[in-house]
Amino acid sequence: MIPATRRGIRARRPEKRGQIPAYARSRAYAHLVLRITDARTGESVDAAPARRGLTRVEAHAEGPDPTGLRVLLVADLLVRALELGGTPVWALLTGERQRAELRAAGAALGVRPFEDGGDTGAGLGEAQVLHVVGEGGAPPGGGAPPGGVRVAVAAVRWEAPGPPGDTDPAVLRLALLTHSASTPVTVDAAALGDARDTLARWRRAVAGWAHRPSRPVPDSVRGDLRSAWEDDLDTAGVLRVLRAVEQDPDLPEGARFETYAYADRLLGLDLTHDVGSPA
Incomplete structure (x- = not known):
């Protein structure tokens, strides 16, 4: 893994003022909180509790098809964004169909390893649960449990030559x-x-x-x-x-x-x- 800062080069102080372009600073920059749309309600909610308790991210992918890979990708992005914000994350992959193939395809796509999911119940006492599912699909059991957030991922239409x-x-x-993630994609x-x-x-x-x-x-x-x-x-x-x-x-x-x-x-x-x- 290549580090973010180049080897052998030490970070230096910024150049004098006026030499760095003035981008429009967002008003949210001073207090950034990852917010996502809960597909059950259509409302924007905090992806992690304010006290930054453990957050469980469950990817419910049906298989290694393009839409299933997109579900894995969105779950991976959630994990990365939460960790960048200092939130501890427990990442799980649920579903029984072609799990080995799905894991291999996800790894090739740059998705970091997820633990095997299933009937995890309350798990490790996490403060938040995020269910990442294909649009129109649902986690096992018919939906997210109380307190869980459902992140819906739109379908991928594959029109490119050859398989993914x-x-x-x-x-x-x-x-x-x-x-x-909520927009259907045509890959050609x-x-x-x-x-x-x-x-x-x-x-x-x-x-x-x-x-x-x-x-x-x-x-x-x-x-x-x-x-x-x-x-x-x-x-x-x-x-x-x-x-x-x-x-x-x-x-x-x-x-x-x-x-x-x-x-x-x-x-x-x-x-x-x-x-x-x-x-």
């Missing part, structure tokens, strides 16, 4: 991250082509920026990133911030590097993949 297993998993992950040759080009361009850029002196992520940029993903896991918003950072001529390249490495802790796209590789 033939696609670069990082490219597929980026193609899915381009849309809100054009969508995969756009994702492939973007991923290759960003990895090349990050490898180039790695040669420059390190600069901290500007507070305003960090705030924009956090405001996006804390707002119902708006990964499309996170990607928009990265595009703005890529195109901003006034942002030091060392700050671009650290921004992309920081955002990748959520996105899981291995954006530092080409760092240290021959040009």
Whole structure:
């Protein structure tokens, strides 16, 4: 695993004021709380209790089809976002159909390992339970228990040539991250082509920026990133911030590097993949 900060380069103090572009700081930056939409009520709720007690994330994927993989991906994003906010997480995978195949496909997609779920009951005394399910589906038992939150994931329509297993998993992950989890997605040759080009361009850029002196992520940029993903896991918003950072001529390249490495802790796209590789 490549660390967020480049090896052998020590972080330096920011440049003088005026040399870092003034991004619009979100008013929520001072007190960020991950909020998600509970599919049972349609209301936005805190994904974790204020006292940051243990949160259980259960992925209820039907199988290793594209929609099942998207359910796993959204659960993975929830785990990452909660952990970045300092919340302890217990991640579980439920369902009996093709579990081994689902785990293998999820691992290829960059989903971190989930424990086997099932009849876990109250578990470890967690303060919150998040059930990630395909839209229209339900966890075993007919729905989330009292106090649980249901996160619905829209279906994926596969129109690309060849099966999903033939696609670069990082490219597929980026193609899915381009849309809100509640929005149905059509994955075709054009969508995969756009994702492939973007991923290759960003990895090349990050490898180039790695040669420059390190600069901290500007507070305003960090705030924009956090405001996006804390707002119902708006990964499309996170990607928009990265595009703005890529195109901003006034942002030091060392700050671009650290921004992309920081955002990748959520996105899981291995954006530092080409760092240290021959040009």
